[in-house]
Amino acid sequence: MTVSITVTVNEQEYTREVEPRLLLSDFLRHELGLTGTHVGCEHGVCGACTILFDGESMRSCLIFAVQADGHSIATVEGLAKDKDNLSPLQQSFWETHGLQCGYCTPGILMTLIPFLKQNPNPSEDEIRHALSGNLCRCTGYQHIVDAVKLAAEKMMDVNSG
Amino acid sequence: MKPAPFEYHAPTSLEEALGLMNQHADEAKLLAGGQSLVPAMNFRVVQPSMLIDLNRVQGLSHICADGNVLRIGAMARERQLEFDTLIETRTPLLHEAVPFIAHPQIRNRGTIGGSIVNADPAAELPMLMFALDARLKAQSVSGERWIDAQDFFAGMFTTALVPNEILVEIELPFMPPRTGWSFMEVAPRTGDYALMGVAALVTLDENGKCTRAKLVYLNAGDGPVDAKEAAQSLTGEQVNDARIQSAAAMASEKEISPFGNVHTSPEFQRHLAKVLTIRALKQATQRVGEMQ
């Protein structure tokens, strides 16, 4: 049995027929072709699938697509217009080598967007705490922390000037 | 697809949800935040043939004061508890402990009711309900009943709810005046389930004598463990280092029964319990009078 749902993803509305057991992560990837949202563990631990659900960071592997009916989702694809116009957060990851294989990156970016909104000038401790729910196999986190610091600076400059 | 197929219902009122639960109590599972249920379904450890989603039910996520108690709707998110100023001022123990639950992304979705009903012995909220003398309101088509937290947890992942009941509200008495609090735990990594954790409450009279103490542990048995004798040993007395040491020894050696897991042995859990109890009792005693 399928259900018809209408979900806004990155400000665009999509209507699809889905089985209730379809995970939001698989809906984004397989139904909408938005493969920027990655899937690592599918039990909430790795953070690769983190998206924004009505503006708040959540695991898309622990939400059913039907539950997103009428809600607004943001994924990594919505952060930049194109590769030459990265968001300040993405640009900072680029400049500080905040990623290697990039598998964890979309989830980390979507975790950090609301975090930096709520904490525009975070301490290193707060940054590391905010990243605790996202596993990275490659970087050892140091460059990610650097990226967040740089992004916070860039975003403050933008906001103050 | 990972989970097995199921029929999905998303009621918008409590009446509708209660009716569905009554009709399908044997096969249906309630879906709250899904942060424990969906991982289990993705692994197919559980395969309910029906889910009744509480996320669209109105009126289940309030946090408000009512006389000398706080009332918290079962669908209040863990993240909501974390930032609520009533919780911060009236039950600072809860305020202090919530950030230890998982990660922000999980707390944005996970609910107080889901965590309580999940009754994981390693979870924070069930033992906090014990420590804070919560009363839990269960509702079914035939009416409602209040269950004391002490009677609610019936063993690992098991509660006193009957199949057609929904946990709808949690009632927490304000912490009494002149009460100090402390929550401490040790986890392998930030956000992981803890190896051991303790909630301590100490109430002192004007002369510094302890009138009431409470020590409750997580991951120390098949549910929240209330170390009554250790707490009792402090009452009527000045809470000094010697008494703290002996209460910690009593609780960690006699009253808890941890069984270890892949990360830890029961001996190490007892060691952690002792060290955490000493620190928590000291902090709680120092904090008497700090509550607004």
Ligand SMILES: Cc1cc2nc3c(=O)[nH]c(=O)nc-3n(C[C@H](O)[C@H](O)[C@H](O)COP(=O)(O)OP(=O)(O)OC[C@H]3O[C@@H](n4cnc5c(N)ncnc54)[C@H](O)[C@@H]3O)c2cc1C
């Ligand atoms: C990576 C990860 C780390 C975590 N770490 C921790 C941690 O450190 N500490 C911790 O305590 N928790 C942790 N959790 C669990 C998290 O706190 C869950 O949110 C919580 O345990 C369950 O709440 P939920 O609302 O998601 O419930 P759900 O998963 O939706 O439901 C859990 C169970 O309760 C039942 N249920 C739910 N609501 C009701 C109700 N109102 N009435 C009757 N039955 C109901 C459901 O049918 C189900 O059986 C973690 C989870 C993840 C994924």
Ligand code: FES
């Ligand atoms: S895939 Fe969702 S948290 Fe790992």
Ligand code: FES
């Ligand atoms: S960059 Fe490879 S997992 Fe993080």
